[in-house]
Every structure is written in C-alpha cells, then in structure tokens.
Amino acid sequence: MSPTLPSSLGETLRQLFGDRFSTAQALREQHGRGESHYTPAIPDAVVFAESTEEVAQIVRLCAAEGVPVIAFGAGTSLEGHLTAARGGVSIDLSRMSQISRVSAEDLDCTVEAGVTREQLNTHLRDMGLFFPIDPGANASIGGMAATRASGTNAVRYGTMRENVLSLTVVLPNGQIIRTGGRARKSSAGYDLTRLFVGSEGTLGIITEVTLRLYGIPETISAALCSFETVEQAVAAAIAVVQLGIPVARMELMDRGLIQAVNAYSGLSLKIEDTLAFEFHGSPASVQEQVEMVAAIAEDIGGRDFEWANAPEDRNRLWKARHNAFYAVVSQRPNAKGWSSDVCVPVSELSGCIIKTRELLETCSVPAAILGHVGDGNYHVVFAVDPDNHAELEEVAAINKKMVRYAISVGGTSTGEHGVGSGKIAYMREEHGDAVDLMAVIKSAIDPQNIMNPGKILPR
Template sequence: MVKATRLPRNEAGIETALGVLKQRFGERLNTGQAIREQHGHTTTWIENQAPDAVIFARDTAEVSEIVKVCAAHKVPVIAYGTGTSLEGHVNAPAGGVCIDLMEMNKVLAVHAEDLDCVVQPGVTREALNTHLRDMGLFFPIDPGANASLGGMAATRASGTNAVRYGTMKDNIIALEAVMADGTVIRTAKRAKKSSAGYDLTRLLIGSEGTLGIITEITLRLQGIPEAIRAARCSFPTVDAACRAVMGTIQYGVPVARIEIMDALQVKAVNAYSKLSLPETPLLLLEFHGSEAGVAEQSETFGAIAEEFGATGFEATTTVEERNRLWKARHDAYWSVLALRPGAKGIGTDVCVPISRLADCVTQAQTKLEELKLIAPIVGHVGDGNFHCSILVDMEDEAEVERADGFVGWLNDLAISMDGTCTGEHGIGQGKRPYLQRELGPATRFMAAVKAALDPDHIMNPGKILAD
C-alpha cells in the first residue's frame, strides 16, 4: 500500500464525542474493527485509515445532530456513500466519526413536467433510473460504478455520457447540506436558472465532503430518447482513433458516448466478456435521438472515421447488442484484473484538451513500456479524459515505486498540456500534491473558503488541501 499522511488526533475530544453519540444512538454507533476498516477502504492503493466509529444516519436531522456533537468537541466527520471512490476520499487520517448515508436512500419527489427530481444522497444512479424508467425519464451521468448520487455530487463525477450531457455540476439544480456547525442549508430553489447570490450549489459539488455533507439533491432529468444506436470501429493506432474523434466533434455530430480502448484493453475485454473484437485501438459510440437522426449521425461518423483508417464499422439499434457492448465497457476494470491474477488494479485519470489527447495517450503508452508496467488505457475520449489501470504486485516494492512514479509523471504531463490531474476521480488524498502544481495561487483562496466554512477543519480533513 502507498502510505497516507496521518494528522494529529484529538483523543480527548473523540472520546467525549463518542460517549455523547453512544448515549444518543446506542447500538447504531459501530466501533467494531471490521466495520471501521470497511469505511476506511476504497478501491485504491492508499493505506486504510479507519474512523473511530461509524453511524448509519437515517435523515438530515440525524446528520445535523451528529455534526453538532462533533463540532462541539472538534472531532473529524467523514461522509460515506458506496465506497467506490479512488483517491482515498473516505479515509480518516485524524480518526473521527464516519457518517454512512446509504440508509438515506429515498427518491423524495419526481417532477416529470419539470424534468427534475429530488433524492436523498444514498440513492444510487441505477436505483434512480429503475425508478424513472416507467415515466420515460432517465438520469444520464454514468461513472461506471453503481455509485451513490451523494458521492457523485461530492466528487463532481461524470462518465461515459459526459460528452453530451455534461458532468454532475451540469445536472444538479440545488442541494441541501449540513455545514460544519451542524446548520442545514438549501443552496437554491428548483428554478432552472438563478442569479441570486453566490453559487453555493457548485461550491459544494466536488468539495468531497470538506465543506459540508450533502443530504438532499435536486437533479435535472432527461427524456429517454426515441432511438438509441450503438456503433464501434477499429483503428490502426490510438492517434488515428483520437483524430477521428476530433473530426467528429468539430463536425458537430451530437454523440452521446464516445469511448476509446487501446489494444491491450480490447484484448482484456475480449477474454473477460467473450467478445471477438479486433485487438487494435477501438472506438465505442452511442447516438441518441429520433430513428432518422441516429441513423444520420452514425453514417456521418462512419464516413469521418473511414478517413482516418477505421475498419470494421458496425452500428446497431438492437437492445441486446448495445447492452452487450456497454456491459463489456463497464466491466473493463474487472477484465484488466483478469490479465494478471493476484495483482492490484490501480486506476488513475487525467484530462487534456482533445487536441492533445492523442499525444498524451501515446506518451503514456511509451512511458508504461519503458517502466515495464502493464496498464490498459480506456477513456471518455469525447472530452479528453482517459484512465490507466495499472496492474501492480503490491509485494514488489520496486514495481510499486515505478507505478507511483508513473502516476506522478502522468499528472505532470497532463498539467503541462494545459490539462488537469483529474477529470473525474477527484483529489482526495492521492492527488493533493498535483492540485498545487495545477492551480498555484488559486489553492490559497480555496484554503480561505475552507477556513471560513470549516474553521476547526473537522469536515473530511486531509483531503484536497493540506491541513
């Protein structure tokens, strides 16, 4: 495991706060080692830093009550959803209380005529779309994992549909949140736009629980398209595939999804999902609209792709075939693990302007080969975001060091290309050093906001900024 920074513990405050919370919540205050370690665990190689206790909150009032007790005794508070984050977001480097929000899992209201809904943070994206299906509506943000919507808001998640529908910041209308002193606030009403005051909604989106705990979310919805067409084609090189994407975007084809897999990722997907795709760089696309519209969009893309050497172009509106292809894409992480049984899969992401994407991916592949690391690449190529899944033998210290060095090198490369060290994973603990390099003096003003809203630094300490 990669060592995580530890912060000073407020032993007396933690002991007193746990005593007060024990009286209030009884057996719902969990202090067993297994459940504490579960809530310090994410799909990362950063060491586990367990909280001192876990409470499963049932409503906003309980979250507020817990935070008020912790604030009174200056005890850290960490919000927890499904635990699918990748950069140590839910670790407790100073101990404290973890508030698990997964029992707050109700869809509170659907306003079909307004294309919005109100949900609690523990609702997962799959559960919401199941709830909406019979109404002809869906929520488009798809990070791959069946993450909680509260966690997706807190990390400003995106995913395969972002090229058309945007990220979480584009699809949240308003939030309810518990702030560091236990005050419950609402950041906006349900109106589609507002110029009333500071935009606290977007300040909290992506704040990773360091400013407040999100307890209710008002989301934008979309109508389920009349027709959906999936397509795929192969390319001789990653560079050719990326140039086809640039041509498609510049031509104005409204693709809903456009994903890239390098040759190694295609090989992994073929083996894991029992497919027979050509093992060369591949684009996987989806078009949404009317029957005529999606046919025209896919034909236009096919013509553009052919100019860049594409082969094997196939398009389908068959639900079963579409689902088979996208299921394989969403299982990419598991397919990578199967390439090297026993290895740890380390996911990292960067995002660059799409004009620099081909160069960035190609340089990453060259560096991986130089370091003798196995790391298939997959990406949301329509917005310049890609992921490397590095397979690492955690018992091999030299290999761990090489992998850690590659992650740092890749972050610096993306920043040098006017990109970002993370397109959607977030900062957490893992990418804190690179935020300063990316934004420089701006982080000082972020720290000022943090100090103003959380003067005792109890809200998810040790994340995003140095405490």
C-alpha cells in the same frame, strides 16, 4: 495513529443510534478505503444516518469535540477520498435512499444522498425519463455530486456540475443549508451549489440533491470501430468533436484493454485500438449521426464497424466497458487497481495519449488506456501489487509524468475521479496561487478542519 474516539462522544452516539453506531474492526476497515490501491486509514467509528437531521446531529456532536467526520456513500472512490487521515467518525449515508420527488413536467427530481445511479434510473424508466451521468460504478448520487463525477455520457449531457440544480448540505457546525431552488437559472447571490459540487466532503456533507432529468431517447444505436493504431482512433474522435456531431458516448479502449475485457467479460472483440459510440435521438437524427461518424472513421482508417442496436447487446457492450477497471486488475492474482485520469483540451488529446503510450511501453505491470475521449478525458488503469514498493514507485513516476504533461498543455490533473489524497501534490502546479484562496474558503467554512481532513488541500 488515529486518535481514540472520546468515550463520552462514543457513548452519546451509541445511546442515540443504537446498533447503527459501531466500532467493529471489520466495518471500520470497510469504511476506511475505496476501490483503489491506497492504504486504508480506518475511522474510529461508523454511524449509519437515516435523515439530514441525523447527519446534522452527528456533526454537531463531533464538532463539539473536534472529531473529524467523513461522509461515506457507496465506497467506489478511486483517489483515497474515504481514508480517515485523522481517525474520526464515518457517516454512512447509504440508508438515506429515498427518491423524494420526480417532476416529469419540469424534468427534475430530488433524491437523498444515498440513492444510487442505477436505483434512480430504474425508478425513472417507466416515466420515460433517465439521469445520464454514468461514471461506471453504481455510485451514490451524493458521492457523485461531492466528486463532480461525469462518465461515458459526458460528451453530450455534461457532468454533475451541469446537472445538479441545488443541494441540501450539513455544514461543519451542524447547520443545515439549501443552496438553491429548482429554477434552471438564477442571478441571486453566490453560486453555492457549484462550491459544494466537487468539494469532496471537505466543506460539508451533501444529504439531498436536486437533479436535471432527460427523456429517454426515441432511438438509441451503438457501435464499435477498430483502428490499426491508437493515434488513428484518437484522430477520429477529435474529428467527430470538432464537427459538432452530438454523439452521446464516445469511448476509447486500447488493445490492451480489449484483451482484458474479452477475458473478463467473455467477449470476442477484435483486439485492436477501438472506439465505442452511442447515438441518441429521433430515427432520422440517429441515422445522420451514424453515417457522418462512419464516414469520418473510414477516412481515418477505421474498419469493421460492429453494431449493437438491441438493448441487450448495448447493455452487454457498456457493462463490459464499465468493468474495465476490474478487467485490468483481474489479470494478476491479489492485485489492486491504480486508476489515474487526466483531462486535456481535445486538440491536445492525441499528443497526450501518445506520450502516455510511450510511458507504458516499459511499464512492468499490466496497464491499459481508456477514456471519454469526446471531452478530452482519459484514464490509465494499472494492476499493482500493493505490497511491492518498487512497483508502486514505478507507477507513481509514470502517473506523475502523465499528470504534469496534461497540466502543461492546459489540462487538469483529474477530469472526474477528484483530488482526494492522491492528487493533492498537483494542486498548486495546476491552480497556482488560487490554491491559497481555496484554503481561505476551507478555513472560513471549516475552521476546525474536521470535514474529511487531508483531502484536496494539505493541512
């Protein structure tokens, strides 16, 4: 049971923030869950912050009372990050949506945490720039940094870890720090930026992010290639990576997902295990990439290349891919999505996906495999009845086997979704005694354990 918000704290927040402070049931329920199957745990109150200073003020007041604080961005998380495990105050950062600065010369920008990925790229488009990290959902930049997100472009452009230059963070005592500058490299002190990227709000609240930017490629081409078996599709992906072909995107969609996407997005893609590619560069370099990938795919059994060179065709293709989660879930009335992701060395990818396919053969709920196979990351999406305990236990058992197999071959329990509350059970299995050091860091920075408690590390 969540503790009741101290009346004095609630009254102080109401006086300071007026109608931006709320204890309304519906709003609290919205802020106590993400997009996955996890049972909501609602905060005691929600405050909409509009500046770093306001976030710091809220945190200082909560820290004085020992009240938990949970940062909320766009609400698109998948591993239970937003549940208020001990009640407390949800700080909604969505109104912190200013793009503070863009430097075309330095290929960087600074944005507030509530700026979304699509908002940023719309702003950058007329400058000939873009931000490539694309987790699918229109997530907030602050949330993407907090979960160390990546997505469909990661095979070429990396993840948030490689593309965040510096952060502004509010610590658990309300102190505001900046973790670096705009220089592309530094040897000065501990790398605090990397400490907070991926910390999921358990060490502090990210309120501002400085990012790397890229020029919009001169030429962009996309293609689909179908395969008779998923093993062939994965083998082609591995060959492309091992030959060093700089594809921008390389996505696996198994035939079950293709069927779901066709129904959900009104497409007519061939129902076979499929790789989707995107190529960026000059006309000559894109042509070279296309020819090399086509030859590799054909040698391994690929067929029926379908090209999408017009922007509207590419956008339709990638929108369908981004809607994969909803496509699978839509196959059952009133279902919720359970999406799990692992990442393994590319050389182990084929074995892991084959193992996962075997686990799904007897699964009683709709499920599909997809993933950013160019960097060894793949997902399984299940459409579950959240009230059916037998189903949840069945999927949990499959998930556990998939995760443990990935860890056993040198992989990780989560390639991009984050730990949240859903992957805590695997932290020691993956990291061993290093988990104890993580706990020491958490205790040193957040001795009261008020920052998103119950996430990443059990405590």
